[in-house]
Amino acid sequence: QGGGARVEQIQSALTLLDSWYAWLFGVSKSYQQSVIPYTEMEPVFLLVNYGVLGIVLRYGLLLFLLIIAWRHCRRVADFDVVIYIASILSISGYLFFSVGYFFFQELSVGLTVWLLLGVMVGHSYKLKASTL
Numbered sequence: 001q002g003g004g005a006r007v008e009q010i011q012s013a014l015t016l017l018d019s020w021y022a023w024l025f026g027v028s029k030s031y032q033q034s035v036i037p038y039t040e041m042e043p044v045f046l047l048v049n050y051g052v053l054g055i056v057l058r059y060g061l062l063l064f065l066l067i068i069a070w071r072h073c074r075r076v077a078d079f080d081v082v083i084y085i086a087s088i089l090s091i092s093g094y095l096f097f098s099v100g101y102f103f104f105q106e107l108s109v110g111l112t113v114w115l116l117l118g119v120m121v122g123h124s125y126k127l128k129a130s131t132l
């Protein structure tokens with residue numbers, strides 16, 4: 001029960017999922033925050049607010065970006081590989097810390113990871129365009 005009462009937050013948040021529709025699509029962030037002030041575990045936050053579909057979309061996007069980074073990591077020049085290694089490490093850190101914390105949804109902390117991933121995707125498209 002220590003650590004900010006996260007177990008109680010999870011139990012309270014999961015009580016909002018009372019139908020198959022809520023499990024699939026979530027109950028929305030505004031409704032969740034009106035009933036429960038905060039849920040600090042990101043997978044539970046995503047499940048309650050956006051449902052199973054939201055979890056699949058979020059972590060599917062991260063898996064897709066991880067595959068792009070992994071494929072290009074072996075193909076690019078010395079300096080360019082830094083972008084891809086940093087992206088792999090960022091995604092790994094994102095996945096590890098999202099299990100117990102909630103800070104990647106926030107603008108000030110979570111934005112840096114998405115900016116780096118945007119640079120990585122832009123660079124991969126630049127490489128793809130130069131080979132055509």
